[in-house]
Amino acid sequence: MNERRTILVRYDEIGLKGKNRDQFINRLVKNIQLQMKDLEGLEFSVPHGRIFIHCSPETAKECTHRLQRIPGVASASVGVTREPDFDVLAAVGVEWIEPQLQPGKVLKFCVRTNRADKSYPHKSPDIDREVGSRILGQLHAKGLEVSIKEADYILEIEIGQDETVIFNNRIPGLRGLPVGSSGNILGLISGGIDSPVALYRMIRRGCRAHGIFFDNRPFMGRGGYDKVVKLSKLLNEYQRKSRLYVVPFEDIQVAIRDCCRPAHRVVLYRRMMYRIAQAVARQKGYLALATGESVGQVASQTLENLNAVSQVVNMSVFRPLIGMNKQEIINEAKVLGTYGISIEPYPDCCSVFMPPRPATRAKIPDLEVDETKYPWEQLMLDAIAKMECVNLDSLPL
Numbered sequence: 525m526n527e528r529r530t531i532l533v534r535y536d537e538i539g540l541k542g543k544n545r546d547q548f549i550n551r552l553v554k555n556i557q558l559q560m561k562d563l564e565g566l567e568f569s570v571p572h573g574r575i576f577i578h579c580s581p582e583t584a585k586e587c588t589h590r591l592q593r594i595p596g597v598a599s600a601s602v603g604v605t606r607e608p609d610f611d612v613l614a615a616v617g618v619e620w621i622e623p624q625l626q627p628g629k630v631l632k633f634c635v636r637t638n639r640a641d642k643s644y645p646h647k648s649p650d651i652d653r654e655v656g657s658r659i660l661g662q663l664h665a666k667g668l669e670v671s672i673k674e675a676d677y678i679l680e681i682e683i684g685q686d687e688t689v690i691f692n693n694r695i696p697g698l699r700g701l702p703v704g705s706s707g708n709i710l711g712l713i714s715g716g717i718d719s720p721v722a723l724y725r726m727i728r729r730g731c732r733a734h735g736i737f738f739d740n741r742p743f744m745g746r747g748g749y750d751k752v753v754k755l756s757k758l759l760n761e762y763q764r765k766s767r768l769y770v771v772p773f774e775d776i777q778v779a780i781r782d783c784c785r786p787a788h789r790v791v792l793y794r795r796m797m798y799r800i801a802q803a804v805a806r807q808k809g810y811l812a813l814a815t816g817e818s819v820g821q822v823a824s825q826t827l828e829n830l831n832a833v834s835q836v837v838n839m840s841v842f843r844p845l846i847g848m849n850k851q852e853i854i855n856e857a858k859v860l861g862t863y864g865i866s867i868e869p870y871p872d873c874c875s876v877f878m879p880p881r882p883a884t885r886a887k888i889p890d891l892e893v894d895e896t897k898y899p900w901e902q903l904m905l906d907a908i909a910k911m912e913c914v915n916l917d918s919l920p921l
C-alpha cells in the first residue's frame with residue numbers, strides 16, 4: 525500500500541486542562557510543526573482537538589521517530605483514512621492481516637473502535653463486531669480467530685466527524701506536557717550525569733530549560749565546556765530554542781581559595797553559582813532554577829548544605845532528582861542518551877582546589893563571615909558581564 529498515511533497523535537494530560545485545553549493543544553501542534561519543519565509534503569489537521577498528520581509512507585517513518593521525542597505526545601499511530609463504512613474498513617483489515625497468517629498457526633485478533641464523533645449512528649462495540657465479523661468471515665479458514673482479551677493483532681478504528689482512520693500500531697511517546705506550556709527555567713548544568721537528567725525531567729513538564737554552566741577553563745581546560753555544549757545540544761533536540769549561558773568562574777574560585785576557609789570552598793562556590801544563576805534568570809525573564817542535586821549524594825548535598833545554598837536566592841529552585849538514588853539516575857541518563865557524554869573524563873569545576881575535608885554541615889553565619897572576606901558582589905557582576913550565550917539551534921548536532 526503506497527498511499528498517503530494518516531498519523532493520529534494522542535496527547536497526555538492536556539485532557540485535564542479544562543478551559544486552557546486549546547492553548548495546550550495549539551502549543552503541542554506548534555512544537556510538532558517546528559520539529560518537522562524540514563520534512564516535505566506534511567499536512568496537519570486538528571479537528572475538534574484531535575491531531576492528525578498526513579504524509580507519504582516514507583515520511584511517516586521519520587515523523588513517528590521524531591514524535592517519540594516531543595514532550596506531550598502520549599502515543600502515535602500510523603494508518604490510513606477511509607470512509608466510515610464497515611465493508612471498506614474490513615477490506616483494509618483483510619489486506620493487513622492476511623500476510624501475517626501462517627499455515628497451521630492460529631492468529632488471535634480483535635477490533636477496537638474509538639468513536640470521537642458521537643453522532644455516528646453505530647456504537648463502538650457494534651462497529652468492532654461488524655468489522656471484525658467481516659474480516660473473520662474472509663480469513664477464518666486461514667487460521668484467524670477472535671480474542672478480545674488475548675489478541676496478538678489489534679486493529680484500531682478512530683471515527684471522527686471529518687475522517688475515519690484505521691491503524692494497527694501504537695508507538696509510545698514521552699508523555700508529559702508540551703514544551704513552553706509551563707514557561708522558561710534556567711538549569712545549572714555541569715558535565716556530570718545528574719544535571720542533564722534533571723533538565724530533561726523539567727523539559728517533560730512543559731518547561732523550556734535553558735542551561736547555565738560555570739566554566740573554569742584556565743584550570744580545567746575546555747573539555748568541560750565541550751561536554752556541556754554536547755549535552756545541551758542533545759537536550760535541545762527535545763525542546764528547541766534553548767540557550768546555554770557560559771559564565772567564567774575562575775576568578776571567583778581563586779578569590780574563595782585565597783580568602784576563605786578551605787572546608788567551606790565547595791559550598792561557597794555553590795552559593796555564587798546560585799546567585800549568578802538567579803541574576804541571569806531575572807535578566808532573561810526565566811521563572812525558576814533547576815539543579816541535579818539529590819539528598820546526601822555528595823558532601824555539598826547534605827540537608828544543611830542544600831539549605832546554605834538555597835538561602836542566597838529567593839526564586840524557586842527545582843531539584844527533580846532530589847529523592848532518586850544514583851543508579852536510578854544513571855539508568856535514566858542511559859535511556860536519554862546523555863550517559864556516554866557525561867562519563868567522558870573531565871572533572872567539574874567544583875573539584876578545583878578541593879580541600880582534604882569539605883564541610884558536610886556548613887553553618888550559614890560562618891559562610892557569611894567568609895563572604896565578607898572577598899568582593900563577591902563585584903566578582904559576580906564581572907562574571908555576568910563576561911558571560912557567553914550559545915544559541916543551541918544554530919549548532920550542528
Ligand code: ATP
Nearest residue numbers: 712713714716717718719736737738815816817874
Ligand atoms: P552532576 O552529575 O550533575 O555534575 P554531581 O553529582 O557532580 O552532579 P555536584 O557537582 O555537587 O554534583 O553538583 C550538583 C549540581 O550543581 C549539579 O547537578 C548542577 O546542577 C550544579 N552544578 C555543579 N557544577 C556546576 C557547574 N560547573 N556549572 C553549572 N552547574 C553546576
Ligand code: MG
Nearest residue numbers: 714715716872
Ligand atoms: Mg558535578
